[in-house]
Amino acid sequence: MDKKLRSQQWFGKKGKDGFIYRAWMKNQGIPADEFEGKPVIGICNTWSELTPCNAHFRELAESVRRGILEAGGFPVEFPVMSLGETLIKPTAMLYRNLVSMDVEESIRANPLDGVVLLCGCDKTTPALVMGACSVDIPTIVVSGGPMLTGKYQGKDIGTTDVWRFTNDLRAGLMSQDELNEAEAGLCRSRGHCAVMGTASSMACMVESLGLTLPGNAAIPAADSNRKVLAQLSGRRIVDMVKEDLKPSDILTKKAFENAIKVNAAIGGSTNFVIHLTAIAGRIGIPLELKEFDPISAPIPLLANLQPSGKFFMEDLYYAGGLPALLKELDTFLNKDCITVNGKTIRENYKNARCFNQDVITSLDKPFNTETALAVLQGNICENGAVIKPSAASPHLFKHTGKAVVFENIEDFKARIDDPDLPVDETSILVLKNVGPKGYPGMPEVGNMSLPVKLLEKGVKDMVRISDGRMSGTGFGTVVLHVSPEATHGGNFSVLETGDIITLDLEARSLNVDLSDAELNARKEKWIKPENLVERGYTGLYINNVEQAHLGADFNFLKGGSGSDVTRDSH
Structure with missing residues (x-):
């Protein structure tokens, strides 16, 4: 390994400091040779039963752990605050910046050489990426995956139908009993929303940025291939540490342009704008709101997915996933952008195939000529x-x-x-x-x-x-x-x-x-x-959050400051 491992500034020390760092870790039954120069890989987990979209992450983390061990790494799982759109009040967005700080400081303060980010529900993805960017050690993202398509009275349904059902109930076109029946069929498996909502848009965002292995965005949470991808990601992060491949190497201006183009082609969430802008601010890439329109405008809508279309994320995966859509966008993309597997984005999609042109349409015959943004x-x-x-x-x-x-x-x-x-x-x-x-x-x-x-x-x-x-x-x-x-x-x-x-x-x-x-x-x-609140985190938020066109991040968190180790306290 060419570069000295960051973790050895803890575990490689002699005398009292090294004794303390190693001895207390050994109470978990860790053999001594685990501390002798193995890359220490953090598994940053947003598992929580209060975040239903991420409730399967304990199992997903085990797949990541297997991959890390197979590649000769030393896995250590740690929790950070989790944000569930469906339960948290007043809004999960209030806490996105808090989670990003939790991630940043958890990584910076601990003996980690690389990190795997487990994220799924809307705000968990940008929050974890923002925090990791601010530390800038080798990082790979594993999304939790969308849930299986919902079923109601013989029809496919997804989260988008909540708005339709609610209006029908208010207008007297649907009974409460019918609404209850739809409720029972909507969320029928683990995973985040089955449509191209914000969670799936974020999964597509990180794949198009190059922060995930190919195919990450659309694999359903219930599909065994989701675990396979998690295990492969665990293997890959160990090599990323050896290569010193960091977010700052991947997240170039061209990569951000690719993400904007892909968001237009998939009909992604408008929330994409505020999150991508915040991520750019953390990694130090200039990205202004006015840039989104000219980049998006030439891109037609290719993915026939709710809420802009008909189908669901499960259909996108079986139609070829995001790699098949990227291949269709080839003429628009910055093809030489490097990704976490060390290959260019074009190398990742060049052999992709589309198996259902009703779901992934072509540039010649797009699903909708209107852009998504x-x-x-x-x-x-x-x-x-x-x-x-x-x-x-x-x-x-x-x-x-x-x-x-x-x-x-x-x-x-x-x-x-x-x-x-x-x-x-x-x-x-x-x-x-x-x-x-x-x-x-x-x-x-x-x-x-x-x-x-x-x-x-x-x-x-x-x-x-x-x-x-x-x-x-x-x-x-x-x-x-x-x-x-x-x-x-x-x-x-x-x-x-x-x-x-x-x-x-x-x-x-x-x-x-x-x-x-x-x-x-x-x-x-x-x-x-x-101000509604003056004290605590909410007071901090109100006094320091920037406006929407700047990404609604805190004004004191712009720009990464690197992974410098804090001073010894022993």
Whole structure:
């Protein structure tokens, strides 16, 4: 091994310090020769029964452990805080940065030469990658995999159907008993959401960045090949340590460009933007919101997957997985980007085959010519906003309507079904104060439920605008991540019911029909909301989180500082 192992700064020491480091580890029954120059590999585990998507990770970690042992490594598993979208309040996004700090400091403070990141549910993937980037030791990602496709009354269902079922229940088109039946059939195996929601988008992101072995993104959690990939990843991380192949070697600007192109082709989550931007900030790669649109725009939607299409992640895997889609994108990709297996991304997909062109379509005949991401500019969003055209309604791509403004989520819930709400199908729903600081944590409430009185008339979609986020499983003509957020005091903060708003997707614009003078006059009267919380982690978050267009990371965590060992304390 050319480079001295980082772990030997602990276990290779003589005298008292080395004695203490080794002796206490030996109480686990570890033989002495394990400390004699073997690469120490951390298995960073987000297992938790409170994170149902990751509840099978104990078993997955054992597969990783086998691979590490086979390759001559010394595996050590450690836990970090886990984030489950379905249970955690007020929103898992509030804690993404906290988990990243947990990961960073756990790696930095301990005798690790390399690390395997076990992640699945939405925020666990970006959080773990962000933390590992800040330390920059050899790292490989193993995703938990999507669950099997749900079943209900002879039909395939997934998380996206939750929104449809809920609207049908509110409109009287579905009974509570039928909803209960659908609930029983939705999540029928281990794994994260079965659609191209945020969790699957993150799995595709890390594979397209080069941080995983080929094929990682789509293997179902219940498929035995998921364990095989985990074991192979355990083997590979040992060699990565010997080669000193680190995230900074893999995560180049070209790799980030590849990830943006792939996200467009798969119809990935809008949350991809905020997470990729944060990862770039940690590894020190300049990446601005305005860059996403020109990179995404030429890429049609190739993957026919919910919520933009018909099929599910299980179908994507059996159709050839992400490598088959990457091969179809060959002309657009930066082919020479290195990946964790030491090969270029093109070497990884060059022999891939597509086995179902209904699921993975071609550039010649794409599933949808609309891209999965557009960045908007205008006087409502001085620093930008995002929308997912592939999941929106074409008849609303260019739309002008009167705003119906809700000042916060409580206001929305109290009034949305009020029969006297001044709203019709041409109106534009506006939700304020659900951004990074305003909620706090930027919850997934941007795809606001439509008013019952419009659902009863058969209205399926409306233009909706907020400074919050939307679940990757969601759909509709929904403008998200308005920056600066309402709590910050920009133009968005002073919108009022009755204002005339125009969305023009082709022009990539979002504007309110008000003069600068009127907007400035309103802002002079604007009163900044008081912080909901001052103490503890939430207080730290509110005082230090950056705006959405910057990735909503903490301002003091930008740029990696390396893996320097802390001082001995013995």
